[in-house]
Amino acid sequence: MPLHRQIQQILAEELRAGQAPVMTEVALMERFNVSRAPVRQALAGLVSEGLVYRERAKGTFPVDRVNVERPAGVQFGGLVGYLTERGLDPESTVRDLRRAVPPAEVREALRLGPDEEVLSFARRVSVKGQPVSYSRIWIVSPEEFLPTVEELESSGSAVELLEQRYGISYQRSEHHVWAKPADEDEASALKVEVGDPVLVIETTVSSREGKPGVWRRVVDRAEQFKHVFTS
Amino acid sequence: MPLHRQIQQILAEELRAGQAPVMTEVALMERFNVSRAPVRQALAGLVSEGLVYRERAKGTFPVDRVNVERPAGVQFGGLVGYLTERGLDPESTVRDLRRAVPPAEVREALRLGPDEEVLSFARRVSVKGQPVSYSRIWIVSPEEFLPTVEELESSGSAVELLEQRYGISYQRSEHHVWAKPADEDEASALKVEVGDPVLVIETTVSSREGKPGVWRRVVDRAEQFKHVFTS
DNA sequence: AAGTGGTCTAGACCACAAC
DNA sequence: TTGTGGTCTAGACCACTTG
Structure with a gap:
């Protein structure tokens, strides 16, 4: 060193x-x-x-008062760890794990051709049986990278796995944040009423070369957990 | 140089x-x-x-594709300038300008004593007569710093004024973001229905010494404008 | 073997703040 | 006047990638 x-x-x-x-x-x-x-x-x-x-x-x-708190939100896939640290014992449910061609919006963000397949899955995080966050992620990765549902549920972050196994690391990220009324899918996934406010965060993560490699969309229950960004 | x-x-x-x-x-x-x-x-x-x-x-x-876009959201008080750049011709209405003792929550964030007064005002930003953002700000500043309503409405940012006149500059900021249903006050300020989703962003801004100097709470119409954070 | 960026040394001068 | 951080020079060795 x-x-x-x-x-x-x-x-x-x-x-x-x-x-x-x-x-x-x-x-x-x-x-x-x-x-x-x-x-x-x-x-x-x-x-x-x-x-x-x-x-x-x-x-x-x-600096006057060093912020000890390391908030979630900026850290990618940090929600599970964040909740665990606070003793909330979150459950992470992964489903729909597969390689597939993403929708146009995601293809554009990841700069993919119309036929390129990437890894994708959905994750729901619950605390005490109550869902707090629902997300879908698309990850550009080697074809042989096929983690199991169990691995994903225990690790809390697919990006972390990718980094450990292939040394692929990401530096930049861009988050788009807004509130909206829940549609039917979101309402049923989060067990809220249609029209209830939810927070949507779409994140594109890029390598230091500027090449985007991960796209994620998170829908959070409103008022459940605040997201923190620092700059 | x-x-x-x-x-x-x-x-x-x-x-x-x-x-x-x-x-x-x-x-x-x-x-x-x-x-x-x-x-x-x-x-x-x-x-x-x-x-x-x-x-x-x-x-x-x-870097592969240089992000030309400089999004609002992270920049403090940048909303008016951001909208103007896009030819949206926003109106900025400032009211309730005064020096006052902030509520306990803000006092704590700004590390103020129970009797310390700071500058405060509310601002509403509208586009084509439709309100998009409602905010209240608390600024630790010299007593002689008393900008007029007109100055604030034209500048778009009280922090900018403070920087120009006193050379006080801020480096760090922390944003807490969540969605919630609009209460009566928010609904009437933004001309939405009670219960409609709104986005709340609370920001604490600190000098490089780590001393907090500005606290702001913004309430945005949902889906009206997305906020962008990069890291 | 040549070229790259990362690290380190040992000097030097400067503008500025504080005493 | 002294001490500070900011800048710059002119060297050196290293680990690593590429032909």
Whole structure:
């Protein structure tokens, strides 16, 4: 592991522990016996982590109140884990797992030809027997990637599986969010009345090359869980 | 302007114009007659702009399809400008402008004492006489910051005014998003029926020091405008 | 073998803030 | 005046990809 990562990690731990380490570049150069470059790189990392901020000619200071909470919503497929962390013991039901040609809207978002097949399935997440979220996902993946329903239900995230097995990782995502009255399908899946408000989130996930690889549409029960985005 | 910014700007223009400039570090060092540091800094900037990606031992490449669209939603107070850009000619109505003690929920988010007053007002944005968005905002600001209703309606963003006059700038924001049925107030403000779905977004904006300075709650007509978040 | 980006050293000068 | 972070130079070695 490169020096600057080690330094960043050490400082991040100290910051999260509430200690405010001496943060001037010179002091850190002496403390770690390195030149300025790795120190600056480590500090840049802490800035992008949101742990410190820097002011020219003034210094480097820890951010006031570090947000400990890591909310769901931005993290892809994090809902199950998020609920589990809070002791809510969610059930995840996967069905309709198959390779298929997606509808036109999804084909366009994923830039697929009219005959290209991708992996798809639907997932329903329930807490105490009450459904809170219903989603369908389309994943561009190797043909030999065929996880079982059990694997998907236990992992909570197909993208995670894909990353573990093939090293395919995604960097960018774009979320489109709106509210609408539930139609019949959504109402029956979520056990609400037709016309009740639901939250719809459509997400396109792309690799760092800018190539879209995953499209997902989530329908949430209104007021059940708030989604959090940070920027 | 520092060298690396100039280089980044030149390359960004070329990339957006569709030209794919030679991107190896050595080539750029020769082209701009600089050392490696500013070149690397410029390229790092392009990466965070989302214009290029880099692969170790392979090279630096333009991102597949550069998203030209700059969506509203993440930008604070950008709705009016966003609609205007699309030729929709929105009307912005500001009312109830005053300094006041916010309710407990907002006080907590802004970390205020029980008697501290902040600037507040409500804004309704309409397109063709039809309301699309209703919001209330609370802004921690100097007492002498008292913009007029006219200034607020024309600027589209109180935060922008604050930035221009006092140099106060905000970096972080956190959005909580959910759907709910409209209550009586929301229904009458947005001219929808009670119980119709609306989208609620509560946003806390903080300075880079981590100090929260603005709290806003927006209620949107459902399906009227989608909100877009990228990460 | 040649070329790439990632890392690191050891210097230097600058604008700016604080004392 | 001193110390800070921002910028830049001129070197170096490395792991890794590609021909």
